[in-house]
Amino acid sequence: MSGEYAVHIENLSVHYGQTPAIMGVCLDVSDGEYLGIIGPNGGGKSTLLKAILGLIPISSGNISIYGGNAHKNRSLVGYVPQFAVLNRKFPISLLEVVLTGHLKQGLSPFFRYSSKDEESVHALLERVGIESLANRQISELSGGEFQKMLIARALATNPKLLLLDEPTASVDAASRDQIYGLLAELNKNMTIILVTHDLLAVSSQVTRLACLNGQLVYHGEPELTEKVVNNLYSCPVDLIAHGVPHRVLRDHGEE
Amino acid sequence: MIKALFEYQFLQNAFLSGILASIVCGIIGVIIVEKKLVMMSGGIAHTSYGGIGLGYLMGFEPIIGAFLFSACAALGIGYIKRKGGTHSDVVIGLFWSLGMALGILFIFLMPGYPPDLSSYLFGSILSVTKADLYLMISLTVIIMFVIIALFNDWKAYLFDEEFATIRGIKTAFLEYLLLVLIAMTVVVLIRVVGIILVLALLTAPAAAAGMLTSNLKKRMIYSVILGMIFCISGLWISYVINIASGAAIVILSVICYFLIYMIRSIRRGLEQKKVATENERP
Ligand SMILES: Nc1ncnc2c1ncn2[C@@H]1O[C@H](COP(=O)(O)OP(=O)(O)OP(=O)(O)O)[C@@H](O)[C@H]1O
Numbered sequence A: 001m002s003g004e005y006a007v008h009i010e011n012l013s014v015h016y017g018q019t020p021a022i023m024g025v026c027l028d029v030s031d032g033e034y035l036g037i038i039g040p041n042g043g044g045k046s047t048l049l050k051a052i053l054g055l056i057p058i059s060s061g062n063i064s065i066y067g068g069n070a071h072k073n074r075s076l077v078g079y080v081p082q083f084a085v086l087n088r089k090f091p092i093s094l095l096e097v098v099l100t101g102h103l104k105q106g107l108s109p110f111f112r113y114s115s116k117d118e119e120s121v122h123a124l125l126e127r128v129g130i131e132s133l134a135n136r137q138i139s140e141l142s143g144g145e146f147q148k149m150l151i152a153r154a155l156a157t158n159p160k161l162l163l164l165d166e167p168t169a170s171v172d173a174a175s176r177d178q179i180y181g182l183l184a185e186l187n188k189n190m191t192i193i194l195v196t197h198d199l200l201a202v203s204s205q206v207t208r209l210a211c212l213n214g215q216l217v218y219h220g221e222p223e224l225t226e227k228v229v230n231n232l233y234s235c236p237v238d239l240i241a242h243g244v245p246h247r248v249l250r251d252h253g254e255e
Numbered sequence B: 001m002i003k004a005l006f007e008y009q010f011l012q013n014a015f016l017s018g019i020l021a022s023i024v025c026g027i028i029g030v031i032i033v034e035k036k037l038v039m040m041s042g043g044i045a046h047t048s049y050g051g052i053g054l055g056y057l058m059g060f061e062p063i064i065g066a067f068l069f070s071a072c073a074a075l076g077i078g079y080i081k082r083k084g085g086t087h088s089d090v091v092i093g094l095f096w097s098l099g100m101a102l103g104i105l106f107i108f109l110m111p112g113y114p115p116d117l118s119s120y121l122f123g124s125i126l127s128v129t130k131a132d133l134y135l136m137i138s139l140t141v142i143i144m145f146v147i148i149a150l151f152n153d154w155k156a157y158l159f160d161e162e163f164a165t166i167r168g169i170k171t172a173f174l175e176y177l178l179l180v181l182i183a184m185t186v187v188v189l190i191r192v193v194g195i196i197l198v199l200a201l202l203t204a205p206a207a208a209a210g211m212l213t214s215n216l217k218k219r220m221i222y223s224v225i226l227g228m229i230f231c232i233s234g235l236w237i238s239y240v241i242n243i244a245s246g247a248a249i250v251i252l253s254v255i256c257y258f259l260i261y262m263i264r265s266i267r268r269g270l271e272q273k274k275v276a277t278e279n280e281r282p
């Protein structure tokens, strides 16, 4: 049944200590889809991605990836973490970071990257547009360049499903458009889940939208039914209070 | 001193143990500084005092006791940190003082005249024995082997633990392994600078090397070289003016760290000034 879904989430709840971060989330993402997830700060968006990746323990519910156990199949998933969590002063070059996408599972004593690995990484850097920075130390990269490096690293793992946590935060308009262009192209043969605060851009990008605030407040094909609008309004997102979701819904509803 | 070095066995031992100490604190120190494990290492080091006391009480080699206690502290702190629930600095503080307290208790329970523990607390590089040296050599070899063999895995783990986990790298294992390596490092350093001064040698060379290069491998190598300079010159100073070797090494390391820091700040200031004046010209 769930075999046709890239991600199948049933009644997922996650707690940090006693405090719930997400409660009773049900979400199916079909293969090839491009799902946008929006929601307020602390709405549990990053938590949801980490739960899918098995990085944090879940309190209840069920997650499967491509019909299989989420833990077993997580090698199919590429992950672009929220950028602020990483040590940007770490002594490592951009090329070395992207190469870690080619590390073998388990521990591999005396492992050296093959020249094939390096070639494919260079091709990837070309595609993401940071080839000229390959040998830069990451402490010398701008925020946007750093972000593109994380995308390249996720792609180096050759994923079927790509999870991105706010990849356009701290990125200028030109780079943002470039990243969205890249994602649209990747979507041709990759399922994408994109967490973002960038409602305007996401409205023209995704095939489906979910709004997460502890619970899934809105989720589904964006049809402009009264119920959906009401649901969306009950989602206490500051951004949404400014009328942006009208656009989101209209863009999709009237297609 | 060079002539004396050829003449006296104890000086040769001291020299060699200084070199070994520089190697381990260069390699592990860089990781500790990058991973912000300085206080964790302090906790591991101080807990070992309990093992030294136990060694004296039960009549076995105190340095073995030190290793047992610091390894247990490393694994214990790591386990509680991983399980969550408490802040790790609370746990570190508890282990830190518990280890010291146990050491005091064990020594107190010893019948007869209490031994002089200052060589363990403040180091005594001139009294390093052959047995100490063999232990130090084997631990250094193990540490170097583990770091070099898994270097690419370490690099991925240290930069982004989550990503490494997703890639199926055994990050929990690496974390415990790292803590045990820190415990081994502490044991190598106890004879040279002592429990209380371990932190300086773990951080000063690594932090100074951090100002010189931003490549992980080079940073480790620079840090080893700086450590050797600090240890050997500290040893020489202590020999010539007859002061405690551990103190000499630590004071020298910290002074050199601040010197490098100042030189770098001044150079940066000059560069900025230069850029500013160039920009002023039409
Ligand atoms: N490691 C943690 N320990 C305890 N609580 C946490 C932890 N991480 C997140 N939380 C809490 O869980 C809730 C959800 O956090 P999460 O990071 O998933 O939000 P988010 O939707 O990604 O927010 P943002 O838009 O700011 O990135 C928040 O209330 C947060 O305080």
Ligand SMILES: [Mg+2]
Pocket: A045, A046, A047, A082, A165
């Ligand atoms: Mg987040």
